[in-house]
Amino acid sequence: MEQLTQSGPEAAGAAAAEAPATPETIRLQPTRGFSRVLSPRELWRYRDLALQIAARDVTVRYRQTALGALWVVLQPVGFMVVFSVIFGNLAGLSSEGLPYPLFSLAALVPWTFFANALLLGSDSLVANAALVSKIYFPRIFLPAGVVAAGLVDIGVSLVILFVIVLAWGVVPSAAVLTLPLLIAIAVAAALGVSAALSAINVRYRDVRYVVPFAIQMWLFATPVAYSSTLLDEPWRTLSAINPMVGVVEGFRWATLDTATAPLALIAISAASAVILLLAGLAYFDRVERGFADLV
Amino acid sequence: MSDVVITTHELGKRYTLGLHGHGYDTLREAMVQAARGALRRVGRRPSRPSRNTLWALHDLSLTVRTGEVVGLIGHNGAGKTTLLKILSRITEPTSGYADVTGRVGSLLEVGTGFHPELTGRENIFLNGAILGMRRAEIRRRFDEIVAFAEMERFLDTPVKRYSSGEAVRLAFAVAAHLEPEILLVDEVLAVGDAAFQRKSLGKMGEVAKEGRTVIFVSHNLAIIQALCHRGVLLERGEAVADAPVMETIDRYLRTLERAASNDLLERTDRDSRGYEESLVRRLEIRDASGGTPDVVVGGRPVTIVVHVTEVVPMMECRLTICNNLGQPIMTLDSEVSAPTDIRDGELGPCIECDIASLPLLPGRYRIDVLLKANRRVQDGLQAAAFFDVEPGVMADRPMPASGSDGDVVLPHNWRLPG
Numbered sequence: 001m002e003q004l005t006q007s008g009p010e011a012a013g014a015a016a017a018e019a020p021a022t023p024e025t026i027r028l029q030p031t032r033g034f035s036r037v038l039s040p041r042e043l044w045r046y047r048d049l050a051l052q053i054a055a056r057d058v059t060v061r062y063r064q065t066a067l068g069a070l071w072v073v074l075q076p077v078g079f080m081v082v083f084s085v086i087f088g089n090l091a092g093l094s095s096e097g098l099p100y101p102l103f104s105l106a107a108l109v110p111w112t113f114f115a116n117a118l119l120l121g122s123d124s125l126v127a128n129a130a131l132v133s134k135i136y137f138p139r140i141f142l143p144a145g146v147v148a149a150g151l152v153d154i155g156v157s158l159v160i161l162f163v164i165v166l167a168w169g170v171v172p173s174a175a176v177l178t179l180p181l182l183i184a185i186a187v188a189a190a191l192g193v194s195a196a197l198s199a200i201n202v203r204y205r206d207v208r209y210v211v212p213f214a215i216q217m218w219l220f221a222t223p224v225a226y227s228s229t230l231l232d233e234p235w236r237t238l239s240a241i242n243p244m245v246g247v248v249e250g251f252r253w254a255t256l257d258t259a260t261a262p263l264a265l266i267a268i269s270a271a272s273a274v275i276l277l278l279a280g281l282a283y284f285d286r287v288e289r290g291f292a293d294l295v
Numbered sequence: 296m297s298d299v300v301i302t303t304h305e306l307g308k309r310y311t312l313g314l315h316g317h318g319y320d321t322l323r324e325a326m327v328q329a330a331r332g333a334l335r336r337v338g339r340r341p342s343r344p345s346r347n348t349l350w351a352l353h354d355l356s357l358t359v360r361t362g363e364v365v366g367l368i369g370h371n372g373a374g375k376t377t378l379l380k381i382l383s384r385i386t387e388p389t390s391g392y393a394d395v396t397g398r399v400g401s402l403l404e405v406g407t408g409f410h411p412e413l414t415g416r417e418n419i420f421l422n423g424a425i426l427g428m429r430r431a432e433i434r435r436r437f438d439e440i441v442a443f444a445e446m447e448r449f450l451d452t453p454v455k456r457y458s459s460g461e462a463v464r465l466a467f468a469v470a471a472h473l474e475p476e477i478l479l480v481d482e483v484l485a486v487g488d489a490a491f492q493r494k495s496l497g498k499m500g501e502v503a504k505e506g507r508t509v510i511f512v513s514h515n516l517a518i519i520q521a522l523c524h525r526g527v528l529l530e531r532g533e534a535v536a537d538a539p540v541m542e543t544i545d546r547y548l549r550t551l552e553r554a555a556s557n558d559l560l561e562r563t564d565r566d567s568r569g570y571e572e573s574l575v576r577r578l579e580i581r582d583a584s585g586g587t588p589d590v591v592v593g594g595r596p597v598t599i600v601v602h603v604t605e606v607v608p609m610m611e612c613r614l615t616i617c618n619n620l621g622q623p624i625m626t627l628d629s630e631v632s633a634p635t636d637i638r639d640g641e642l643g644p645c646i647e648c649d650i651a652s653l654p655l656l657p658g659r660y661r662i663d664v665l666l667k668a669n670r671r672v673q674d675g676l677q678a679a680a681f682f683d684v685e686p687g688v689m690a691d692r693p694m695p696a697s698g699s700d701g702d703v704v705l706p707h708n709w710r711l712p713g
Contacts, residue, residue, distance in 0.1 A: 029392035
């Protein structure tokens, strides 16, 4: 199996495959404008590291906490219970004729993914300061790894969502097939925002105290506990500039078989998520080169 | 075989000093500053706080060819680590450029990126990827890495249960099996126990012999001398010497002595970490008569006096004596206190260390000093003083006249058959 006595060109096989006959020369100089993050070549070269970092984040999360996977499920389900009691029963908020627990859980699943990605992602560069100041790699892998690890979480909580939905006797329609698209919108928004936040966090260390508060505000600005139908048009459609509006309403439609498809909301949120992603990456790229000096 | 692999052209790196602490590094302060700035602009009083800047590297031009093993030598803050950081792409230069041909592996710190919750096996893959190895490559060399680290039994144990020595061994093993065309190494060989150090050194020697290019930073001149052919001396970010390694080391030792004979307060290569309540002003070596001779005699009492600028509560001092190759021989640390240690309110701004019988063989030695107060490092200086030792008598036994068999002599007695 192992070829221990390899030498020369063969041993460097993997590297040689990428850089044939003559190894390329890289010029290191002060960069202006955009440089590394958006260079697909650079990201491809380090693809193994991207996987390793994401795998690390997943492994550590599921191993470190005593409750393991249960923790991931507990968060949205716990909120569902609290929301059902406070908003569903006491406040009597409308839930579009759906059972309030299902109504809120379908929204809490993508929201929890988004909120966790922001919370952990914004801290990812500072938390890996030792790495950033000692080794070169595309720094975007750190916030991206957090978001990717979150995908495992949302996978687990989706399973729970479906179990509860089916147990309630609700059967999702074919709209369930849009879930990957909706998750993609959430990923784009989460990556864009957490990349920007992680970069700001390197420069200004008090950002980490602001982030949890901002996430709370964002939660109330998103129709998680309430229905977006509470808003009158055109405000309802405009509110989809918040990418999580389209995602959350889309999730309800996809998993609970609600009557009307919120297609306009989803389209606007998708566009907004792409803009957030590009803006976040662009900002990250501009400040990335200084990270090692600041961290 | 003599292709150029690294060229730097007028490479420079500027750091802004005091960004942390003096500048604003919280968003809150930044916003307050911005608001003030706006007000000031209205009031037409343009005053931009001028920040101190420091050129850690300045106009450095250097060419390295395939197979060269270059040792970077210099004081703290001379720019050695900055150069490695630029070449390994961790940080960008401020001016000039560097052309690097081939895959670069950098060992700026052993075990960077080890995660305590992951097992040894998982960490090998993670760390390998961080160092730039492809997954297939790590898999191919996995057994070799494990064997080198002598860690077969603990592969599936989380690294947090390893002793620090074991973790370091595993980390170095991964790093040592990296196969870059250019290897940048910063002071990482001083890890693990003596046997593992020897093994690591052997591995580094091998790498060098295989014709790969190595740039090596260490304060240990003996290791530099053993591994490198060429030595580059950096001083304040500039290359002041670039020659065969022995020549550069000699040159460095001379600059060290020059620095020691001057007023220590003028030195900028100090490790004060931001607290500068008290600084080392001067080091003095006194003999039994209280004089300050140029040469002290082995076996005789000496007193090392550290003059400081300020008396601060809870002062502690650590003196490290190194031989002429920069290898530490002994450390005298006041923090490790003995019942006979004294705190003297009348002493004045200095710290004294009495050595009843100087246990050093003839040769040239230097003293590194680290000053602490209030539980914080106040000042640190390498090569704060130099002194020569002449052969003397230790426990009624004459010392060898030269230090070729070590640096230290102990009082001892023999029992021999009649």
